[in-house]
Amino acid sequence: MNVRRPFKKWSAAENEVWQILFERQFPNVQKYACQMYFEGHKKLDLLPERLPDFNELNERFQELVGWELVSTDIQYSSGQDWFEHLAKREFLVTEYIRERDSLDYTPLPDIWHDTFGHLPMMANKEYADLVHEYAEVMLRYTPEERKGLGSIWWYTIEFGLIREQGDIKAFGAGLFSSYEELQITFTDRMLKLPFDPETIAPVAPSPHFIHDKLWIMDSFDQFKQFVHDQSLEKA
Ligand SMILES: [Fe+2]
Structure with a gap:
């Protein structure tokens, strides 16, 4: 058995930052997030009052999808x-929470x-697989060769949108954890284009700016098909 680094114990001040972020963002995700996000959120039972106990969360996560935090x-x-780590079904969680004076951006x-953005999606077996x-x-691929696929990762897993019963919904973890960008995405300020891997691959994403365009997948199946095709292409 691997010896793991113990999970950090969070301070009252850190829990307070979590609470501010959670209470501010939860109404937005209720409005804009895809179904899969909510299902995962419920399964993980994330609470506004404090950061989760990661020992408990890890157990739940292992039961749900067979991955480890x-x-x-x-x-x-x-x-x-x-x-x-992902290829070993391990999800890294960062032992740091943004400062109270920079709630909007890190x-x-x-x-x-990691927790509010990624884990609810990762709690779905199909998504985690x-x-x-x-x-x-x-x-x-080498890091150089995988750049195009890296951009597609960014614009799906981190900042993807998805169609759901005629509506456009947020799919990406970066959107779920960003108060401002999630809201801007659903205004005319954000150009929203149909998912097209060929166009996305050459785009070099930056974490330093709010995007001006994002891409919408028709369905989770479309994304799955894309990943399967890549897998077959480079077997
Ligand atoms: Fe992320």
Whole structure:
């Protein structure tokens, strides 16, 4: 058995930041997030009052999808490291929460983004399996060769949109954890285009600006098909 780094104990001040972020963002995700996000949110039972107990959350996560949560003090794991963990069905959680004076923006992922943004989606077996498959494909390429697929990852897993019963909904973790960008996405300020891997691949995403355009998948099946095709192409 692997010896894991113990999960961090969060301070009252850190829990307070979580609570402010949660209470502010929950009404927005209720309005804009896709169904899959809510199903996961319920399964994980995330609470506004405090950061979750990650030992408990990890157990629940293992029962739900067979993945493990792994604590890291590295705030931005390299793509390689990140994908190697995903390919082992390990999800890295960052032991850091943004400061109270920068609630709106952190270019680096923190525990708010990882937990409120990613984990509800990751609590769905079908989604988690797809992330695993995508990570395996990524590792078959060198970091230079995988840039296009990295952009597609960014504009789906992190900032994707999806059609659901005639509406457009948020699909990406970066949207769920961003108060401002989630709202702007659903105004005319955001150009929303049909999902097109060919167009997305050459776009170099930046975590430093709010996007001006995002792409909408027709369905989760469309995304699944895309990942399966990549997997077959580079078997
Ligand atoms: Fe992320």
